[in-house]
Amino acid sequence: MVGEGILKGMAETARNFFGSFVSKDRLTTVQYPEERELQIEAARDFPFLVYDGADWQQGMRCVACQICEKECPPKCIFIEKSKDKKPDANGKPQFYPAVFNIDISVCMSCQICVEVCPFDAIKMNVDYNLSTDDRFAGLLLNKQRLSKSNDYYRKIHPTEATAVDARLAEERARQKAKAKSAAEAKAAAEARLTTTAVQPASGEPR
Amino acid sequence: MTHLAQLAQELDQIFVLAAHWLLSYLPAALQPLCSAILSVAAIIIVFATLFALTTWLERKGLGRMQNRYGPNRVGPFGMLQPIADGVKSLTKEDIVPITADHAVHFLAPVLLVTASFMDYAVLPIGRNMVLVNLNAGVLFFFAIGSMMELAVFMAGWSSRSKYTLLGAMRAIAQMISYEVPLVLASIVVIMQAGSLSTVSIVNMQATYSGIWPHWFVFTPWGFAGFVLFMVAATAESNRSPFDLPEGESEIIAGYYTEYSGFKFALFFLGEYIGMFATSGMAITLFLGGWSAPFSFLTWVPSYVWFFAKLLAIISVFIWIRGTLPRLRMDQLMNLAWEFMLPMTLLNLLTAGIWHFMPAGSSRWLVCSTMVVVPCILLSRGLKHRKKFQVRTYHYSE
Numbered sequence: 224m225v226g227e228g229i230l231k232g233m234a235e236t237a238r239n240f241f242g243s244f245v246s247k248d249r250l251t252t253v254q255y256p257e258e259r260e261l262q263i264e265a266a267r268d269f270p271f272l273v274y275d276g277a278d279w280q281q282g283m284r285c286v287a288c289q290i291c292e293k294e295c296p297p298k299c300i301f302i303e304k305s306k307d308k309k310p311d312a313n314g315k316p317q318f319y320p321a322v323f324n325i326d327i328s329v330c331m332s333c334q335i336c337v338e339v340c341p342f343d344a345i346k347m348n349v350d351y352n353l354s355t356d357d358r359f360a361g362l363l364l365n366k367q368r369l370s371k372s373n374d375y376y377r378k379i380h381p382t383e384a385t386a387v388d389a390r391l392a393e394e395r396a397r398q399k400a401k402a403k404s405a406a407e408a409k410a411a412a413e414a415r416l417t418t419t420a421v422q423p424a425s426g427e428p429r
Numbered sequence: 430m431t432h433l434a435q436l437a438q439e440l441d442q443i444f445v446l447a448a449h450w451l452l453s454y455l456p457a458a459l460q461p462l463c464s465a466i467l468s469v470a471a472i473i474i475v476f477a478t479l480f481a482l483t484t485w486l487e488r489k490g491l492g493r494m495q496n497r498y499g500p501n502r503v504g505p506f507g508m509l510q511p512i513a514d515g516v517k518s519l520t521k522e523d524i525v526p527i528t529a530d531h532a533v534h535f536l537a538p539v540l541l542v543t544a545s546f547m548d549y550a551v552l553p554i555g556r557n558m559v560l561v562n563l564n565a566g567v568l569f570f571f572a573i574g575s576m577m578e579l580a581v582f583m584a585g586w587s588s589r590s591k592y593t594l595l596g597a598m599r600a601i602a603q604m605i606s607y608e609v610p611l612v613l614a615s616i617v618v619i620m621q622a623g624s625l626s627t628v629s630i631v632n633m634q635a636t637y638s639g640i641w642p643h644w645f646v647f648t649p650w651g652f653a654g655f656v657l658f659m660v661a662a663t664a665e666s667n668r669s670p671f672d673l674p675e676g677e678s679e680i681i682a683g684y685y686t687e688y689s690g691f692k693f694a695l696f697f698l699g700e701y702i703g704m705f706a707t708s709g710m711a712i713t714l715f716l717g718g719w720s721a722p723f724s725f726l727t728w729v730p731s732y733v734w735f736f737a738k739l740l741a742i743i744s745v746f747i748w749i750r751g752t753l754p755r756l757r758m759d760q761l762m763n764l765a766w767e768f769m770l771p772m773t774l775l776n777l778l779t780a781g782i783w784h785f786m787p788a789g790s791s792r793w794l795v796c797s798t799m800v801v802v803p804c805i806l807l808s809r810g811l812k813h814r815k816k817f818q819v820r821t822y823h824y825s826e
């Protein structure tokens with residue numbers, strides 16, 4: 224009969240209506256500014272720059288190689304390479320970005336910049352509180368606004384950050400070992416050089 | 430006791446008395462004009478407020494039905510939301526398409542709102558509270574109601590956009606189709622009351638046997654008529670599940686796609702005011718207008734009952750909207766012409782038989798059968814002719 228399904232449906236909506244007053248579990252809405260959901264670890268929205276240590280300028284991992292700038296599909300990264308070199312977190316002199324801007328009104332959160340960066344310098348953030356009343360300057364993030372400490376990275380993406388840290392530590396250890404062996408080799412070579420340099424001097428027949 | 434009765438009566442007539450008192454300060458020549466202006470202003474203010482309240486109720490109610498909170502930011506429980514919406518629509522840019530017919534584009538919402546407010550002229554919202562007691566009140570009501578179709582088509586045509594035109598076409602097809610059952614469903618009441626005047630129709634229902642009122646809805650033909658009237662009224666006021674003229678998923682917003690800002694708000698207002706008016710008519714015709722549901726409750730002022738009934742009907746409208754999905758165009762038309770029309774015609778016959786049969790349980794039995802059996806048979810018929818097939822498009826071959 225016409226109306227049977229209608230009545231069934233109306234019973235269902237009535238149940239929802241009264242149920243939502245009785246049980247809080249039915250209401251799935253998170254009342255945003257007051258309540259916030261815990262961040263999901265796999266979430267991502269816009270990139271940020273990682274720095275080691277306490278000083279964001281000193282510890283910046285980015286070496287301004289500009290790979291991400293070239294790879295970014297919508298071309299929303301702008302980098303200006305520095306003229307001079309500055310020691311990085313390991314004390315090695317490196318170029319650094321004099322300007323590093325990302326226009327997040329253009330960014331499409333594709334994470335390609337993160338994939339291509341050989342220095343683990345750029346990672347995806349999870350902060351979504353980005354609304355602003357200035358749609359130009361407010362959405363063009365500069366170097367300072369992009370910089371976040373490694374601790375922050377560890378907090379938002381623990382698993383990923385641990386892997387990155389381990390990889391970087393290994394890399395550093397290897398480099399140190401290499402530097403050490405290189406230094407040893409150098410020292411040995413120098414020693415050899417001195418002996419060989421001395422030998423002909425001493426054993427000069429003529 | 431008599432003192433209390435006196436007080437109740439005065440409370441019932443408080444607005445009428447207040448108007449009389451106000452007018453008594455004016456010269457006699459101006460009185461009729463000022464009385465009309467006063468009543469019109471009162472109607473506009475009251476129903477515009479009801480509109481604001483309804484938008485809030487609707488959003489809250491729909492929200493709860495979908496297990497959401499609904500508006501809860503502006504004011505306590507979000508009650509000031511309508512004001513915020515009003516400010517928003519007033520400050521928005523009013524965009525008129527370049528190719529639109531500017532004059533008609535402007536007039537359409539104005540006409541819609543005017544027409545829907547004119548409906549209230551014949552609605553008795555309380556004892557002695559009717560703007561004009563026309564002796565062809567019901568006729569006037571439906572005549573004005575069909576002016577809304579004109580406004581809708583003006584809007585759709587003048588905007589010069591395919592969506593508005595499609596929406597207007599749908600609206601016209603739907604409104605004309607449902608006007609037939611709407612009027613036919615109300616004829617039973619006119620037959621029984623023997624009058625087209627809304628006031629005498631209500632007066633007829635405001636009598637009691639025992640504690641029970643003589644509302645027309647408490648008869649088989651009255652009940653069927655009421656249900657049919659409400660279905661047709663839902664379609665008339667373009668409400669879900671008959672909101673095809675503004676089917677967002679296919680034609681943006683139908684005939685008011687090209688309206689923005691305050692003109693859009695006017696359309697919104699017009700639709701709701703029209704809906705209240707048809708609900709008010711249903712109350713007048715079937716639910717005893719301003720009369721109390723039990724004889725011992727007659728001390729409650731009459732206008733309270735009218736608005737209580739109106740709010741109840743509005744809640745059902747909201748409930749229906751929260752439940753049913755939108756119909757397809759062919760389903761809509763089939764419902765009108767293959768179910769509603771035969772049912773209303775049969776209902777006319779039932780009402781006639783009821784009138785000529787002697788009062789008693791036999792006429793209850795006969796008339797109830799005459800309503801229920803065709804209803805079941807017709808709905809069976811509608812169900813069984815449904816057939817599923819692969820769709821073929823002739824133009825793509």
Ligand code: SF4
Nearest residue numbers: 285286288289291340
């Ligand atoms: S973020 Fe990475 S890829 Fe981009 S410039 Fe810096 S080091 Fe190069």
Ligand code: SF4
Nearest residue numbers: 295330331333334336
């Ligand atoms: S996430 Fe994609 S779009 Fe955004 S800056 Fe990185 S590469 Fe560009």
